[in-house]
Amino acid sequence: QVRLAESGGGLVQAGGSLRLSCAASGRTISTYTMAWFRQAPGKEREIVAAQSASGDSTFYAAFVKRRFTISRDNAKNAVYLQMGSLKPEDTAVYYCAARRGPLEIRDGEYDSWGQGTQVTVSS
Numbered sequence: 001q002v003r004l005a006e007s008g009g010g011l012v013q014a015g016g017s018l019r020l021s022c023a024a025s026g027r028t029i030s031t032y033t034m035a036w037f038r039q040a041p042g043k044e045r046e047i048v049a050a051q052s053a054s055g056d057s058t059f060y061a062a063f064v065k066r067r068f069t070i071s072r073d074n075a076k077n078a079v080y081l082q083m084g085s086l087k088p089e090d091t092a093v094y095y096c097a098a099r100r101g102p103l104e105i106r107d108g109e110y111d112s113w114g115q116g117t118q119v120t121v122s123s
Helices: none
Strands: 003-007 010-013 018-025 032-039 046-051 058-060 068-073 078-083 092-100 117-122
Touching (some): 003 092, 018 032, 018 092, 018 117, 032 078
Antiparallel strands (some): 003 018, 018 078, 032 092, 068 078, 092 117
């Protein structure tokens, strides 16, 4: 099972940018679909973006609206989420997740998770 560790969260003003990183260990992510989820206080965890192992398929939640970009560097065994035009409603804990197999958007389909990184957007 691949182990995941997120970093890059923090406090940012509305309109600002952040780049989240997810470092993988134990297995190479080149054969994994990778995804970012988020969970705000009192809300269910929701998918933000996902990318298939080959990179041919990418999914973004509707609320992303071209503000975020998911990318991976298989040589570094890492996945990134570049976030721009941040809004207060983007405040949440962001999780990196991995699964073997095709791209899925349901969190139950992912079996490897990081511990999460807090993103707080002030108005």
